[in-house]
Amino acid sequence: MINISAGDQQRIDDYVARFEQMNDAEARARHEEIIAKTEAEYAEFVRAFNEGDCYLCHHPIASFSTQRPCLHWLLKPKGFKKKHIVEVANHYDFFQLQSYLRWVANQQAFATNINDLSEEGTGGKLVELTIRYKNLEWSLSCGETDFRGHEHSQNANFPHYHLQMRLDGRPFIDFNDYHLRFSIQDIARFEAKRRLPDKIRHQFPFGWGMSDVINESTLEALINAKKENDDGGEAISFDTLIVADEGTTISGEQLYELFEKAKREKVTIASLASEIPNASVQVAVGAGPDVVEQAPRTAQNRGKKSTDS
Ligand SMILES: [Zn+2]
Ligand SMILES: [Zn+2]
Known part of the structure; x- marks a missing residue:
């Protein structure tokens, strides 16, 4: 059971039911509509980003005001302290946050800054990926018990994820510093995928990562592709x-x-x-060596691990 109210559970069930009832044509139309909308939003993001501005709050990316929690805080403007991450998570859906970081990462290099390959993770998590942009690195993690809410916890008995942030390779936010709350919309999207695995895939248009580059459908093409150049990077x-x-x-x-x-x-x-x-x-x-490494969230982050098993 996910630790949420009966009303929220109903909203989630309704959301999933809407997908379940969609026929192929409706699903395709919805998909195209989302892509078009995302394309427009992404164009807006890029235009502002190239001018050093944030397309969400319309202030410079380097600016920080506690009055205006914004996703651009993740780019560490002066004044942003780690505790402020909670405000960001409370104001933005997890999917929005992830999408934003992916877009930022792809401004530097295509896909190689986003390691979302499941075979590189610790396995069995709903979310596990690392995203890099210049000297910044974010890792997102959500396991089954995070998603349901830690049962016997006072301060984490709600659906949440964990975020690690590094600056110049050094810890700035640790995975276990905060339990960042999923929105009901977030939970609904996870549930839809879980209950309708054949129908739902989570995609991040323009935020494509290594799992979009390397997967079963691309394998043969990758193996048979001509190498463009011998020198330089390897993705x-x-x-x-x-x-x-x-x-x-x-x-x-x-x-x-x-x-x-x-x-x-x-x-x-x-x-x-x-x-x-x-x-x-x-x-x-x-x-390949050009790709950001996944930062695993392991037991060692939680202090001493007991050896009984
Ligand atoms: Zn902003
Ligand atoms: Zn947790």
Whole structure:
């Protein structure tokens, strides 16, 4: 059970029911409507951002006033203290907050500043990702018990998430400093996805991260893509495992030729690996060295962990 009032539960049930009743055409129309609306909002965001202004409060990004809680506070204007994060979370939905950070991150580099790959996380969480912009890094985390509300807690028995913020690689806000409240709209969106997994996907248009770049539908294209340049950054890493069939061996010469050919033709080794006879090939595609690392929220952040299990 999620620890919310019966009235809120009803609102959430109604919200999910509306999706459930939608046919494909209606769902598509709604999707297109959201994309168009988001596109307009994003254009507004970029225009203001490039001028150093905030498109939400219409004040400079470097400005701070306790009178005007705003998402741009996350960019650490002078005067912003960590306790102020609670005000930000109370004024903005979690999805809005995440979307904002994703947009900011993509102003510096496409997708590589957003590590939302589930295989890089600690696993089993509703939310787990790290977002970076220049010297700022934010990590968002929500596990099952956070989402329901910590049952026996006095100050965290409501649906919430945790946020870590680093400045120049140093801690500024720790995961366990605050329990940031989800709005009812947030909870409804999580519930819709949970109850209608085939119908609902959470997307962040223009806030695309590594999970949009690397996923089942992109794998083949990634492996077969030509490399644009050898130097410079790498957003994607390929680990290719070539195993000789039993009773056969692969010569060093064969491997050398494979590497040379990949270099010459500017293709991945993975795309050529099947040319080696009598061998099986496994390719693991993951985030490359350019991608921000996920900052895990682990038990060590909560002080000493008991060893009983
Ligand atoms: Zn603002
Ligand atoms: Zn919690």
